[in-house]
Amino acid sequence: MENLLTYEASTFVNFRNYKFRAPRSHGYRWVDLKHLRFPAESGQAQELLSALIGHEQFRDDYAGGGVLSEGSRHGPYWLRLVTPDVYEAISRERSAYVLSGWVNQFGDLPAELEADLQQEVFDRLAAADHIYCLSGLGDEAIHDWGRVHEHFHEFVLIDRSAGRVTLLVAADD
Template sequence: MGNALVHEASGFINFRHYTFEDPREHGFRWVDSKHLRLTGEASGDVQLLAALIRHEQFRDDYAGGGVLADGPRHGPYWLRLITPAVYETVSPEKGAGILRKWVGPREKVPADLEADLQREVFDRVAAADHIFYLGELGDKALHDWGRVHEEFHEFVLIDRSAGRITLLVAADD
């Protein structure tokens, strides 16, 4: 295979660890990121998305089970129904806009959370060469308990200059 992905690191921002004026504001929101190093020769975006979908780190239901090497789920969806074709290309502005709307008004976000989101989420979106967004796949793609998330936003950030793909999931449950 011309391109392989090696898991480098993961990050997790849990909104519950920050102090909100109104404790109900965080709504059990979180951001999970998985950083994978590109190895081998560079491939096209479709090949990189396919390699990511095949990677063990992609087998995460994001509902407390963690990564399951043989898991059949990805987020709220059946893994077998996720292909590169279901992702749409978005601009950094559109990606940041989706995430900003999900986070909520800046004046309600604690300053330390805003700083962490800027560094770990928004700066990475701005630096990406290509951004892919996994939109709503419909009821037939939902797995047996796929409605556990109120909102589920997934982005694949390809940063060729850093030699990295970041799988970024922002959700609330």
């Protein structure tokens, strides 16, 4: 099923690359987006979620190791416990609300960061036909050092008109 999706590109928005007015005392924050193409005749969302989970680009611990083709971790979770069933359909409004809350939790952002987040995150949410959120998998799903992230938000955006699945992870550590 991995052949259903073709890796296209990644975008990484690193909050440390922007000049904040006041020094930030919170952790390292970032948004990672992985874009994968799918053919027009692709099936239902569950099929696309399954193909995404099976794709090499999904094997990323988001803790500096990058994508590991034989990796056993996905973010803070054991890869084997991430299935299409743990993704919950979520509205554009709810996903934007969750991400806005996380983005703005420490106050105002530099204008350049706001503009980049609008383009890379919020415009993509608005364009998606379907959005899925990785729901809390519980303590048993967290791998041996998976608590490195203070916050870990994951969304899968399906944009059929563009033929693209975007894996969006927003986290801090």
